[in-house]
Amino acid sequence: MRNSVRELRKKRAWTQAELADQLGVSRQTVNAIETGKYDPSLPIAFRIAQVFGRPIEAIFDPND
Amino acid sequence: MGGGSSKLERSNARRYLVEMGVASVFYVLATLGAGFLVRQMEEGDPWRIAVALVPVIPAFGMLMAVVRHVLRSDELEQRIHSDGAMISAVTMMIVSITYGFMESYAGFPAINTIWLAMLGVVSWSFGAALTKRRYS
Numbered sequence: 001m002r003n004s005v006r007e008l009r010k011k012r013a014w015t016q017a018e019l020a021d022q023l024g025v026s027r028q029t030v031n032a033i034e035t036g037k038y039d040p041s042l043p044i045a046f047r048i049a050q051v052f053g054r055p056i057e058a059i060f061d062p063n064d
Numbered sequence: 065m066g067g068g069s070s071k072l073e074r075s076n077a078r079r080y081l082v083e084m085g086v087a088s089v090f091y092v093l094a095t096l097g098a099g100f101l102v103r104q105m106e107e108g109d110p111w112r113i114a115v116a117l118v119p120v121i122p123a124f125g126m127l128m129a130v131v132r133h134v135l136r137s138d139e140l141e142q143r144i145h146s147d148g149a150m151i152s153a154v155t156m157m158i159v160s161i162t163y164g165f166m167e168s169y170a171g172f173p174a175i176n177t178i179w180l181a182m183l184g185v186v187s188w189s190f191g192a193a194l195t196k197r198r199y200s
Contacts, residue, residue, distance in 0.1 A: 020070035025138040027070045032199040038140055 002061040006034040008052045022051050072138060080133040087125035094119040144195045151191025152184055159183060 009019050009030075016030040023030070023044060032038035033048075040048065049056045069077075098118045105112050134145045160180060166172040 015068075017068050017070050020072065024072055025070065026073045026141055027068070028073075028196075028199065029138050029140040030070075032140055037199045041139055044139065 090122035148192030
């Protein structure tokens with residue numbers, strides 16, 4: 001699934017580790033989500049949406 | 065752009081090292097102590113079995129350290145661990161069945177089952193590393 005997590009993170013000048021701290025996950029998980037190699041569970045997707053202050057569908061695109 | 069490991073990873077690694085370290089020290093002490101005591105006991109002494117089983121207690125502590133480490137991990141890490149454990153279980157089944165046949169029909173020597181535990185650790189690590197690559 002395509003997502004804009006990397007773009008949103010870079011806009012805020014956060015490192016992957018800093019975003020991982022806010023989400024309560026490992027840096028490896030943030031990297032896997034950003035590269036589209038891993039689709040997060042709903043709770044993490046909601047947390048990502050909350051951290052970036054956007055709706056889930058604005059961050060994750062299921063049509064890919 | 066990574067910026068090192070996250071707080072979750074660092075605290076989980078620290079706790080795992082402490083828990084596994086303590087359990088391992090007790091395991092080594094229990095193994096050495098039980099080995100020494102068993103050698104002092106008479107051949108038919110029923111307490112020999114009980115003393116020989118004492119290292120199982122700290123070994124259980126080591127197992128709990130691994131379980132707690134996995135449960136503290138995030139969802140992707142848990143998936144990596146479970147895939148690794150699955151690869152390990154299949155590897156152990158195939159190896160033990162194959163070697164069992166070789167023992168029965170090809171005259172291979174009987175080996176100590178402690179090697180199965182070693183195989184479990186190695187194949188789990190290998191399986192987890194293999195799965196991890198998929199997400200890197």
